[in-house]
Amino acid sequence: xxxxxxxxxxxxxxxxxxxxxxxxxxxxxxxxxxxxxxxxxxxxxxxxxxxxxxxxxxxxxxxxxxxxxxxxxxxxxxxxxxxxxxxxxxxxxxxxxxxxxxxxxxxxxxxxxxxxxxxxxxxxxxxxxxxxxxxxxxxxxxxxxxxxxxxxxxxxxxxxxxxxxxxxxxxxxxxxxxxxxxxxxxxxxxxxxxxxxxxxxxxxxxxxxxxxxxxxxxxxxxxxxxxxxxxxxxxxxxxxxxxxxxxxxxxxxxxxxxxxxxxxxxxxxxxxxxxxxxxxxxxxxxxxxxxxxxxxxxxxxxxxxxxxxxxxxxxxxxxxxxxxxxxxxxxxxxxxxxxxxxxxxxxxxxxxxxxxxxxxxxxxxxxxxxxxxxxxxxxxxxxxxxxxxxxxxxxxxxxxxxx
Numbered sequence: 001x002x003x004x005x006x007x008x009x010x011x012x013x014x015x016x017x018x019x020x021x022x023x024x025x026x027x028x029x030x031x032x033x034x035x036x037x038x039x040x041x042x043x044x045x046x047x048x049x050x051x052x053x054x055x056x057x058x059x060x061x062x063x064x065x066x067x068x069x070x071x072x073x074x075x076x077x078x079x080x081x082x083x084x085x086x087x088x089x090x091x092x093x094x095x096x097x098x099x100x101x102x103x104x105x106x107x108x109x110x111x112x113x114x115x116x117x118x119x120x121x122x123x124x125x126x127x128x129x130x131x132x133x134x135x136x137x138x139x140x141x142x143x144x145x146x147x148x149x150x151x152x153x154x155x156x157x158x159x160x161x162x163x164x165x166x167x168x169x170x171x172x173x174x175x176x177x178x179x180x181x182x183x184x185x186x187x188x189x190x191x192x193x194x195x196x197x198x199x200x201x202x203x204x205x206x207x208x209x210x211x212x213x214x215x216x217x218x219x220x221x222x223x224x225x226x227x228x229x230x231x232x233x234x235x236x237x238x239x240x241x242x243x244x245x246x247x248x249x250x251x252x253x254x255x256x257x258x259x260x261x262x263x264x265x266x267x268x269x270x271x272x273x274x275x276x277x278x279x280x281x282x283x284x285x286x287x288x289x290x291x292x293x294x295x296x297x298x299x300x301x302x303x304x305x306x307x308x309x310x311x312x313x314x315x316x317x318x319x320x321x322x323x324x325x326x327x328x329x330x331x332x333x334x335x336x337x338x339x340x341x342x343x344x345x346x347x348x349x350x351x352x353x354x355x356x357x358x359x360x361x362x363x364x365x366x367x368x369x370x371x372x373x374x375x376x377x378x379x380x381x382x383x384x385x386x387x388x389x390x391x392x393x394x395x396x397x398x399x400x401x402x403x
Contacts, residue, residue, distance in 0.1 A: 009127040016120045017143035019083050022175045023116040024144040025151030031237040032152045036164040049363025052238045056356035058110025060349045066115040067345030075123040080183035082115025091172025094165035118345035138274030141325045145267030149260045156256010212339025219334040223350045226327050228385040231354030238359040265317030274325030281394045289322035297379035301372035
């Protein structure tokens with residue numbers, strides 16, 4: 001009989017966190033790369049947005065197959081192979097001298113990147129007892145945003161010094177090496193599979209279908225919020241670099257550091273906003289972060305002082321990302337533990353589908369009405385979606401219903 005993930009919860013958490021740094025770091029660095037790729041290949045806002053659409057679209061499509069494949073191949077093998085595929089595709093971007101080839105490589109990268117979130121989150125959730133899974137998932141998400149802070153900063157330094165192509169080659173090789181080390185570290189557990197939670201028996205498909213959803217109403221609400229949250233964050237990060245360079249006048253050499261401030265604030269937001277759920281509840285935290293984020297979208301295009309920007313960007317990042325940990329924690333109890341990779345795959349597919357569509361749509365807005373209008377429209381869309389929050393149940397309430 002194979003060992004359960006609970007045998008080594010800390011090892012799984014820390015290795016999954018390292019892979020999360022790489023996975024989300026690559027995605028975030030693409031936002032920084034876009035203005036430089038656009039200038040090199042002479043792209044419009046719409047064409048640039050389509051590159052971001054491509055990676056999130058590929059991630060969306062890959063997540064459900066990855067969740068199912070992980071149940072056969074094992075979470076560890078699936079996670080390691082996905083990270084390696086993503087890293088190699090990112091590396092080969094240094095050879096992209098045409099828009100079509102760049103698009104193909106970014107689609108390929110997205111296929112590898114689509115493995116991480118459903119498989120990694122399910123692995124960490126199942127590796128910890130229920131009372132500790134919330135803090136473990138918050139920690140995992142925190143490190144994803146550490147990657148979002150580190151990689152744009154490193155990319156900014158490398159781009160200024162060596163160019164965006166060399167940046168892809170160097171950072172891609174680092175990720176490839178770490179992916180191989182992960183597979184070697186867990187080589188004895190390479191086919192490790194999850195086990196059913198106590199009392200679930202053979203009930204997997206009797207409630208909530210083969211996705212393992214035991215609270216379909218709440219799962220749907222969290223997925224709608226995830227869709228809005230991810231779509232808006234994707235649009236903002238896609239065009240933030242353009243806003244900093246073209247409208248606010250930040251030098252290209254400083255853009256990586258500026259965007260890192262946003263992602264650093266986002267990392268703290270994911271960590272800290274997930275911790276007080278027991279005290280304040282999900283509704284209050286989500287409403288607070290999203291309303292402040294909406295205000296930030298209206299304020300950001302008006303800032304002209306670089307010193308004000310240095311103070312504002314981390315706070316904006318905190319609000320921009322603070323909701324996501326609350327959503328991820330909220331999804332976990334709506335799913336059966338033995339099929340969480342499937343359920344999370346479905347949830348992340350919907351979320352990343354929004355992340356794929358939003359940059360293209362808001363790119364059209366930017367080409368037609370101007371760069372600042374993108375941020376104003378993002379805020380309006382979020383406001384229209386906020387009423388969904390009032391239908392969420394606090395965890396203890398739907399725990400009773402599940403029992």
